[in-house]
Amino acid sequence: MLGPRDRLIGELYIEGNLRVSGTLEGQIEATGDVDVTEAATVKASVAGREVNVSGQVNGAVVASKKLVIGRSGSVVGDVRVPRLVMQDGATLSGKVSMGPQVAAPQPAISESPIDTALAAPVPDGEGQPKAKRR
Amino acid sequence: METVVETAPAETSEDGVVESRRDAQNKFTLGPGDSLEGKLIYSGSVNVQGRAEGEFRVGGNFEVGAGASVKALIDGTNVTIRGDAEGTLTARDKLTLGKSGKFNGDVTVKRLQIEDGASLNGHVRMGSFEQSSSS
Numbered sequence: 001m002l003g004p005r006d007r008l009i010g011e012l013y014i015e016g017n018l019r020v021s022g023t024l025e026g027q028i029e030a031t032g033d034v035d036v037t038e039a040a041t042v043k044a045s046v047a048g049r050e051v052n053v054s055g056q057v058n059g060a061v062v063a064s065k066k067l068v069i070g071r072s073g074s075v076v077g078d079v080r081v082p083r084l085v086m087q088d089g090a091t092l093s094g095k096v097s098m099g100p101q102v103a104a105p106q107p108a109i110s111e112s113p114i115d116t117a118l119a120a121p122v123p124d125g126e127g128q129p130k131a132k133r134r
Numbered sequence: 135m136e137t138v139v140e141t142a143p144a145e146t147s148e149d150g151v152v153e154s155r156r157d158a159q160n161k162f163t164l165g166p167g168d169s170l171e172g173k174l175i176y177s178g179s180v181n182v183q184g185r186a187e188g189e190f191r192v193g194g195n196f197e198v199g200a201g202a203s204v205k206a207l208i209d210g211t212n213v214t215i216r217g218d219a220e221g222t223l224t225a226r227d228k229l230t231l232g233k234s235g236k237f238n239g240d241v242t243v244k245r246l247q248i249e250d251g252a253s254l255n256g257h258v259r260m261g262s263f264e265q266s267s268s269s
Contacts, residue, residue, distance in 0.1 A: 066250075086248035088228070093260050098253045 004039045018048070020055075034063075038072050045077075053090075060094075160194070166201065180210070182217075200234050213243075215252075 006022035017032035034048035040055035051063040053073035066083040069090040078095040160178025169185035179194030189207040196210035202217035213225040216232035228245040231252035240257045
């Protein structure tokens with residue numbers, strides 16, 4: 001959807017799928033899949049359901065379903081996904097969080113189910129009478 | 135006991151980390167019922183199918199089989215994980231996380247391949263290799 005000569009600087013929210021071939025800076029959030037093609041340069045935090053990276057991504061990536069980094073893909077930034085596929089030749093630098101032990105709360109993404117899990121209050125050992133029963 | 139050790143002169147020099155030596159004909163296999171705890175510096179390849187804990191610096195390849203459990207500092211040329219592993223990992227060439235592979239901890243690699251279904255938690259550093267491997 002964003003062609004190779006197109007450029008977007010700012011915040012993008014999309015209901016549906018997004019395909020980036022150009023330059024993007026800022027923040028992307030899609031309810032559907034995000035496809036970063038080989039020609040693309042993305043300097044943004046990326047959030048989507050399934051994220052496919054064949055180009056360059058500089059920023060945090062959150063996928064609610066899956067992240068695929070293709071042979072020519074490169075991701076520099078923290079990654080939080082339930083499933084991750086990396087093809088040989090792909091580059092990844094950053095912190096990877098998968099599975100239940102999710103760390104580091106990520107701002108700006110409100111729709112990801114992981115966030116709601118994070119938002120759950122953790123009882124802070126302060127006189128919880130329910131927990132202790134004699 | 136399935137442990138097979140073809141005793142070869144083990145690489146004991148810690149500083150002289152063998153640079154991508156691939157002539158690893160020596161192979162150390164830890165069977166499914168076996169377990170190892172401690173430090174191993176070995177010029178060949180290691181295949182773990184049981185339990186291993188400690189520090190493993192391997193000149194060849196290091197493989198964690200499906201069902202195996204490893205808690206260690208791992209240093210090898212090619213590292214393949216199909217079981218459960220945690221610790222700090224350095225692969226001088228490539229790390230492969232198989233379908234059933236799980237790794238918790240920090241990873242420094244030149245190349246990284248992750249198959250669908252694998253799980254990874256930790257920092258990933260790729261590319262530039264500085265000799266941070268001090269004992």
